[in-house]
Amino acid sequence: MSHDSHAWPADADGRVPYWVYSDPDVYQAELEKIWYGPHWLYVGLECEIPDVGDFKTTTLGERPVIMVRSAPDEISVVENRCAHRGLKFCQERFGNRSDLLCPYHQWSYNLRGELTGVPFRRGVRRQGGMPADFDPKMHGLNRLRVEEVNGVVWATFSDETPPFREYLGERFWKHYTRVYDGRKLQVLGYNRQHIPGNWKLMQENIKDPYHASLLHVFFVTFGLFRADQKSAVDIDETGRHGILISRKGEKEANDVTSDMRNFQGDLRLEDPRIMDVVQEFPGEDTVGMITIFPSVILQQQINSLTTRQIVPKGPDGFDFHWTHWTYADDTEEMKLRRTRQANLFGPAGFVSADDGEVIEFSQQGFAASPDEAAVVTMGGREIECTDHMVTETAIRAMYRYWRKVMGYEHAE
Amino acid sequence: MSHDSHAWPADADGRVPYWVYSDPDVYQAELEKIWYGPHWLYVGLECEIPDVGDFKTTTLGERPVIMVRSAPDEISVVENRCAHRGLKFCQERFGNRSDLLCPYHQWSYNLRGELTGVPFRRGVRRQGGMPADFDPKMHGLNRLRVEEVNGVVWATFSDETPPFREYLGERFWKHYTRVYDGRKLQVLGYNRQHIPGNWKLMQENIKDPYHASLLHVFFVTFGLFRADQKSAVDIDETGRHGILISRKGEKEANDVTSDMRNFQGDLRLEDPRIMDVVQEFPGEDTVGMITIFPSVILQQQINSLTTRQIVPKGPDGFDFHWTHWTYADDTEEMKLRRTRQANLFGPAGFVSADDGEVIEFSQQGFAASPDEAAVVTMGGREIECTDHMVTETAIRAMYRYWRKVMGYEHAE
């Protein structure tokens, strides 16, 4: 069924029809209009490629790319698709090269993706070779627009994409620079998982403070995140980005926890070092979870700092790449603390494992009912910033933006 | 290729075109018109959930559901899809719950699927919560129509489906109640297998007495099923249901076995207890295989009693769930006998393993030839009840009904 056959529900902001998660044509349109459209996509951290020639390979949308330091102060992002006959020629995850070489016919490119070598271009002993009109300048690797912003590398396939700061908007620029403040970053390590659910479910999950206080019993029980804590949801002007902010509370039972069926009042940690939290950022906020549409979540959870990259793999699954990092100038003690707290996150995290599982349950639940719809009216139908967690407003905001980009406004 | 592009062969009753088994659009239409249409689908046995709160999860068509005892004398079947954001929230195969709870935001439902709890529905400390117009009655789990008939639980997604007895028709009501006579049932255990062939091939297989006397050498050799035995094929008025009836013969070579190439005259069982059959039902019939369209086969093979549920998984495969049962008041000896005879059936059955394999061979054989057609003219082109086994009439009957439901009549 083509996605043209789909109509958006009448209660436009209050509902999300399930076909957005499962229709293959909708997914193809998302790749074109969102992933390859006017949006900045997360590529990596500049500290992953410190020296000239250092590279990292990753995937943006479904397209393989190479992020390479092409000069001491320049990072290039080029498509990992040979200009000759299309090989994904670079197969390593990380490495260092003086230039980019395709194994098939050894076409070579400099670190900015410009074609520098074509074996036998002028033939062998006056035989063969490329035609006179062959212009190497026309046959470089496709080079994406790139911005490196306080240690994070962003790229976009589109010329329409506004500058990154503008793409965030001033309020989100503040949120972004609260953690990415220009200090040098350092990688602690990676976690990778394949989650069998539509990629947007991951964005929703992090835009959804409502679930955090109910699903994550571990969080709740230890007061890391609770509906009765001081908190806020902020949304950018377009509705595509969001942030959850909250403040660590105490472990206590009260009128609110009584509403949480799984609250485990008697739970005690035998070794509480995992909960040894320090307040490192200005203000009292202990959690700041930023969703940068469409490709990444920037996590600051107590002292755990990660980027979570989304790589869509068809309508019903995505790869999720976690990069855990620390500030390069952190004390050994702080690095150890962040490493410990990592036990809360990732594919085996006390908290994040829950999210991966419920996303899988979601896809299983609605895959056979594309014409039913999710209800996202917690906190009303408004799309606005709030200073509490009892709302799905950031989800509503994302889908308003999604309809605009995907051309479903007529449906309203 | 859309299924609209398909035409039914001129010899309408005598042929079955292979695209009915492989076209993804035809399969989607089958889900809508057959599985979610006016048909009763097998869900389970009431004895699987004896106590209030006992539940079993299964799949009808491609939709996950929960069969739960919602009151001492009431069984409810609800879709396993949270009314909030669609989770398949119940992941266990069996269990007992006082209510149905979704882990994501802890919405809870009573055993009849009515929404009873929405955490923070009225917000937290006067913040957030669901809008005033939120009516829990509008947000229960989708509840299917249910009939429990002599120990078997049936459900349908459609309001048009006639009552179960009417759905069977009087003659099949007789067949049904011959075995499901109101006595209490008891589960002996389960077998599950994935068969990589279209779901209809399983229905055909059981509607096809012609193969039984030729494919199943074990059967034939030990006289459990032979073309020369007294037997009958009965079909309901619509053509969708069928039954094979036959009478155990002796192990002997004769003019008919001479027609069976694999007849193993010299075969002897070292331990014949597996063949220790008792006549337990009125009359002399020893086999009664009922195909209830589209979802189940009700097997009475000598003393082996099973339900075989079909769960379609795309056009080219289905999961096949066997529930072996006994009458609760059977003697230990009879229960042992049924357990022994189970060696003939299931994924490792002397007999049934053959069927799974030939169904796989079928899909392999015609998948690349959608426009060729099967020949189903054994016994002529008539669609009628017969008192012999040398016919494919029940297959013809099913496809006449299938064309009607799927809208291919014009093709005739």
Next chain:
Amino acid sequence: MSHDSHAWPADADGRVPYWVYSDPDVYQAELEKIWYGPHWLYVGLECEIPDVGDFKTTTLGERPVIMVRSAPDEISVVENRCAHRGLKFCQERFGNRSDLLCPYHQWSYNLRGELTGVPFRRGVRRQGGMPADFDPKMHGLNRLRVEEVNGVVWATFSDETPPFREYLGERFWKHYTRVYDGRKLQVLGYNRQHIPGNWKLMQENIKDPYHASLLHVFFVTFGLFRADQKSAVDIDETGRHGILISRKGEKEANDVTSDMRNFQGDLRLEDPRIMDVVQEFPGEDTVGMITIFPSVILQQQINSLTTRQIVPKGPDGFDFHWTHWTYADDTEEMKLRRTRQANLFGPAGFVSADDGEVIEFSQQGFAASPDEAAVVTMGGREIECTDHMVTETAIRAMYRYWRKVMGYEHAE
């Protein structure tokens, strides 16, 4: 997206758009127009089935077939799809049968595929049976046109296909009979691999002498194949078939190897027996790689003789079946030599493993960019035979033919 939506690039001979490798509709059209159209497909070697009743099963396009010796001097190729209800009834790779029997209802066919037995065709004791109008002659296995040419068995689904010699054309008949000269062949053994790339990439790979001198460092280093060697590319009139001819050179560095980045001047073999080559064919050519469109590569690489059959498995993969053979009257020493040289080829070959990998890299590289295009202008845009290796002309030729058959000429 249907393939009708695709337009061929303006630089028609110089470009190959990537959608030809990934669009499922294009693939379906290829099956119909190419594989089941007027082309001869490789089935096997006649020496694989020396005795009457010997058979081999394989797959042509996506259709399973049986190649069987139906008489001392007759080989039949029939579809492995029972005329009754479509089973792929023969599941073994090789064997010997006096007739062909389907297990489901024991319909039997003689070795020419004619229906000879239908159990209970006339009913059992005057009941059932096939209708009077049932004509066995109308229900044989689909029999393909077959030609056995100097030890190789070819089949086609189409009546339009010209005789095999004409299909090759006189020049390619010469190439073909240089190796397949009528001497008796003998199988040395099989290699099988699944390559996750479009089937045409394999044809391109062997039509592409440009890569051989660059990708295959082992070849190059040991002078088995080098751009500076005497060589030629020949193409048939239609452009669909091609051959690479070359002459073994010495292991030496020179102006040309300097152009080969991976040239390993210092490489030495500890046990050079693998390189013990003898000149066995008339003339000085040491390599003759023939691509017979669409289904096979006939390899003569020094003393290694193989047929490499392509079995497409969807747009993004194919099974590749290698049959290594020797002349029946070869000395034991020569058979040993061919067996040794086999280490260069197949899924673990010093040389061929490279090709499988780069084909996989290709599919990975362009799968997400269907509207980009490969550049195939090495050696210009002409489609002509050359006496050097610095050209992609045979690839250009194949796609000119492909556009014709597939109906993309309008695009030019």
Next chain:
Amino acid sequence: MSMQNEVSRIEDANHAIVREFYDAYYETLDAVRLEEWPQFFAEDCIYRIIPRENYERGFRLATVGAESRGMLADRVVGLTRTQVYAPRYYRRFPGPLRLRPVSDGALPVEHNLLMVQTLIDKPSEIVLCGRCHDRLIVEDGKLLLKERHVVFDSEMIANSLVYPA
């Protein structure tokens, strides 16, 4: 650790005998010498391949069940002379053997089992993964299986379970 050495050495001796028994058992099945297979069992024995679900919930139904060496022989005959199935290879990878204290004259032995299937032109896949709960006895100085219960996790069987475990 010298005393432990002693102990372990003796245990190890028995362990070696039992290991030898199972190595021969699995080698016989991998080589598809099915007619020899029943000889590993006592005349009067119990053999079951049973879904973990049935085993844990107390359901008696087994996917394959036999109550005597004769029934095992009948299995082999049914399999080799009457059944229809695609040709395939099975290969068995047993885990470490766990010997329990002898009880009622039998030696209980437990171990994991991974069974890998390869169909023609298909990748190898896990066809059965589970745990074997066996009881061994000695008859005429020969180890024999008095009971064998193969409890398998892989309850959704890939069409057919053809050869024994």
Next chain:
Amino acid sequence: MSMQNEVSRIEDANHAIVREFYDAYYETLDAVRLEEWPQFFAEDCIYRIIPRENYERGFRLATVGAESRGMLADRVVGLTRTQVYAPRYYRRFPGPLRLRPVSDGALPVEHNLLMVQTLIDKPSEIVLCGRCHDRLIVEDGKLLLKERHVVFDSEMIANSLVYPA
């Protein structure tokens, strides 16, 4: 080979004790007796399940990490009392044990590990394939894990890694 016999016999005795330790360890996990699991570790221990990528590139981040028996116990509590996940079976197939010379009072042991997962109605699949780098000590005559680093090749995890390795 008689001298080699001697050597191998003694080695074999130790080997048998260590093998017994691991057989019990994996049996405990396969049986999901999670509360017993921490008892295989020293009070003060290091436990990590770490992607091979991190291990080889010197990144300290582990997918699962613990620095004490207490943290392992907390893992079990978190898993059994707070986490949400689909029901599944895990089964572990260890490869041959490689004992190294004792260093700083601990016996280094390496071995491969294959962990197979089965979800309801799904085929069994490899959920973890890797190599264990352990260090064993003896406390009160009892073998205990002082360190265990499960370095896994299967870096792209199939959604969740639920039970320990």
Next chain:
Amino acid sequence: MSMQNEVSRIEDANHAIVREFYDAYYETLDAVRLEEWPQFFAEDCIYRIIPRENYERGFRLATVGAESRGMLADRVVGLTRTQVYAPRYYRRFPGPLRLRPVSDGALPVEHNLLMVQTLIDKPSEIVLCGRCHDRLIVEDGKLLLKERHVVFDSEMIANSLVYPA
């Protein structure tokens, strides 16, 4: 069982030596220390990785074949210095070793082998499943492979077979 004990103990000693040999062999390959690999073979040896189909039908063609330690070394050089392939991990899981009576001065050893491959960002999969038919000899008190035939069921190879078995 005391006599059997004796027997089994001696067998076990030899068994332990051979086991040690294979443990080292597979550890070397898993660790991709390819240059050390040929040292496990006699100078004059036979090595083959051969599809079961060819092996059983008497076809001599092997997917990988070598007739000397030198050819094995050439394999390693070809692999490491000339071939192109995607980065991957291999891990090998051998089954129980079956020692046969010594014949023509060599000890025949058979065992199953499961080889698991992991490609970047892909799930682990079985790349080779088969049985090894080896012959061991002793040179200068060192065990060496005189012959090794890896007969694999998994005949449809997932593109390339890169590293040795």
